[in-house]
Amino acid sequence: GAGVSQSPSNKVTEKGKDVELRCDPISGHTALYWYRQSLGQGLEFLIYFQGNSAPDKSGLPSDRFSAERTGGSVSTLTIQRTQQEDSAVYLCASSRGMGGNTIYFGEGSWLTVV
Amino acid sequence: AQRVTQPEKLLSVFKGAPVELKCNYSYSGSPELFWYVQYSRQRLQLLLRHISRESIKGFTADLNKGETSFHLKKPFAQEEDSAMYYCALRGGSSNTGKLIFGQGTTLQVKP
Numbered sequence: 001g002a003g004v005s006q007s008p009s010n011k012v013t014e015k016g017k018d019v020e021l022r023c024d025p026i027s028g029h030t031a032l033y034w035y036r037q038s039l040g041q042g043l044e045f046l047i048y049f050q051g052n053s054a055p056d057k058s059g060l061p062s063d064r065f066s067a068e069r070t071g072g073s074v075s076t077l078t079i080q081r082t083q084q085e086d087s088a089v090y091l092c093a094s095s096r097g098m099g100g101n102t103i104y105f106g107e108g109s110w111l112t113v114v
Numbered sequence: 115a116q117r118v119t120q121p122e123k124l125l126s127v128f129k130g131a132p133v134e135l136k137c138n139y140s141y142s143g144s145p146e147l148f149w150y151v152q153y154s155r156q157r158l159q160l161l162l163r164h165i166s167r168e169s170i171k172g173f174t175a176d177l178n179k180g181e182t183s184f185h186l187k188k189p190f191a192q193e194e195d196s197a198m199y200y201c202a203l204r205g206g207s208s209n210t211g212k213l214i215f216g217q218g219t220t221l222q223v224k225p
Contacts, residue, residue: 003157033212033213035215041217042120042200042215042216042217042218043158043200043202043215043218044215045212045213045214045215048212056212058212091158093158102160103160103213104159105157105158105159106157107157108157
């Protein structure tokens with residue numbers, strides 16, 4: 001596609017439910033990132049995939065959060081037993097690889113936990 | 115540890131006034147520094163990077179390793195510059211690709 005695509009764009013879920021957020025990176029991009037954007041918290045790094053290397057999960061806030069990237073392309077961010085503090089915009093981004101390559105962002109998935 | 119600090123949450127200026135959005139970083143190696151911008155209802159996008167030493171939309175930023183700063187400047191602000199601006203750092207020596215962002219500064223340019 002022309003850009004990074006994320007779905008759903010908006011998701012309202014009840015506290016305690018699990019949610020899955022999907023990211024389709026730009027074709028040919030080997031690096032994929034997940035960030036969380038909260039009011040007053042800026043952009044918080046969650047996880048980073050690069051090719052076949054082990055992902056950098058150092059930003060995941062708890063074991064309720066996990067992410068997969070299948071076939072080196074599509075990625076799914078899963079949040080189990082959602083809490084109200086999980087409410088945020090979850091941004092996905094991709095780039096051609098490491099180093100100085102530009103990172104392109106999706107429009108984000110707005111998650112509201114009620 | 116990598117850290118990016120943007121001390122101002124909101125910067126409000128009048129059209130035509132100079133603008134400086136502050137960014138300080140903490141990193142022990144040779145970092146790559148970036149500025150990203152998010153206009154209303156648009157996705158986050160790259161504005162400029164220090165290695166390019168370019169001027170985009172009239173904005174410039176100089177990496178000052180002595181002061182560990184990468185402030186974004188524009189001599190004459192325009193209303194269309196109103197947006198959220200994020201400073202970001204990527205560890206150059208480790209080359210992990212992980213981009214760490216600051217908390218962001220909202221720039222409001224008043225007519």
